[in-house]
Amino acid sequence: LLRWGREAVELRERLAFLHGAVGGAWPDVAEEALVERAGEWLEPELSRAARRADLGRIDAGEALRRLLPWATGEAGRLDELAPERIEVPSGSRIRVAYGEGRPVLAVKLQEMFGLAETPRVAGVPVLVHLLSPAGRPAAVTADLASFWRDGYRAVRAELRGRYPKHPWPEDPSGAAPTRHTSARLRREG
Template sequence: KRLAFLRHRLGEPWPDVTDDALLARADEWLEPELSRARRRADLGRIDAGQALTRLLPWASGEAARLDELAPERILVPSGSRIRIDYDDPEQPVLAVKLQEMFGLQRSPEIAGVPLLVHLLSPAGRPAAVTADLASFWKDGYTGVRAELRGRYPKHPWPKDPATAEPTRYTKARLGR
């Protein structure tokens, strides 16, 4: 999915990883594993992600930039490393608890694309979705705060989240 995102966003030299393209080039990226497979269980042990690295543009040096341009995880202000969802190659999604994003002025970007941030309640349920975090802090946060503050009183709900300390903990644990 990360390769599909880079192909969609940046084009060449990133390989086409659609089903048809992979099938057409199976001998390039999957052949060593297929040659060694003797039974069905051997096929189940193939690491497709590792095999796909054979399609990367090693000669241009771009292959080394895969993790930089399309990381699996991103560091958020609280210090957590949150997985990025690349299901939609147009705009990857970062689902993170709202309090962990306090203090961040702009939505995180990868390869020049702002992530679609799914801000979650302390219970992990969606509270808001935005690609413009600054606008959310200014306009949308007040309503979300009013709705969730009573439901989750153990968690911090500052009036100005753009300058608040990010956290993954409750107020009691922060006080220790």
């Protein structure tokens, strides 16, 4: 009955991840747990709701913030422990998806050049979906160092002919990350 907008769903997914990965003060936001604690996080809104339709006007995300561990001070670490976005080597700030049980970062492969270590969220390596220049999945890894060493050659061989305007260095671990084509890099360089 509540209005679960995109921001509310994303907050709930971040909290679910932190509950599983860190535990402690981070609340359980599974359906059953939220129903059990409805009085705690929905109380002010429920007391003002005269009709069922009033429930649809409640901002679930704002209400859900009442469950954050404010008393322990951990609530202030939400963006540190489970950030909405991660800055990648190219400088882009890419949204992290938490809905799949572990954090997922979908980013164009060239934007990750030069990064040896897989980014981590709350100590958990993110699952990196490396995308082609067209934004299609090219590879998935939780170990970038291993991918650059073992898997990149095959991806490079497959995509280099299809996307010749984009850089495909032989050693991506030492290459400069970019959001641009090779032609634009030469003009700007």
